[in-house]
Amino acid sequence: MVTKKMLDALNDHLNEELYSSYLYLSMASYFEEKNLKGFAQWFRIQSQEEYGHGMKFYGFIIQVGGKVTLKAIKAPKTSWKSIMEVFAETLAHEKHITGLINKLIEQAMQGKEYATNNFLQWFITEQVEEEATVEGIINKLEMIGDAKSGLFMMDRELGARMAGQ
Ligand SMILES: [Fe+2]
Ligand SMILES: [Fe+2]
Helix, strand or coil, X not given: CCCHHHHHHHHHHHHHHHHHHHHHHHHHHHHHHCCCHHHHHHHHHHHHHHHHHHHHHHHHHHHCCCXXXXXXXXXXXXXXXXXXXXXXXXXXXXXXXXXXXXXXXHHHXXXXXXXXXXXXXXXXXXXXXXXXXXXXXXXXXXHXXXXXXXXXXXXXXXXXXXXXX
């Protein structure tokens, strides 16, 4: 049994994941404009992944007999000062999502909602991976600095990302 309060919180989080998808698609568009196709590809996949996360919430809400109520997705930023700023904001955003997942788990534990708690565990692992990946990219960008050759190589590396990775 999932309480109304928990279902509302899960619905709100579905919106957060869809916003994440929208934010990363906006970042992809920023890189397309700069002709950094590899970076753009990485963010396209990132956006797809976030849509997938949203759909996990969608599926769970339906499975436990709730109703999905979609809300407006806020408009993301459309431009950034630098590549580093994009990734710094990506990391900050992932940390924000991690915090929200932790709060959902606390709520599930307090309400002894075991099924919801179990569903949310997958996201704990996912958030650790996401933060580590973005931190890794930031470290590389710091090493590269202003070197155009490094940026070119990084664009190729990120462009190799496939769906589901
Ligand atoms: Fe996510
Ligand atoms: Fe994420």
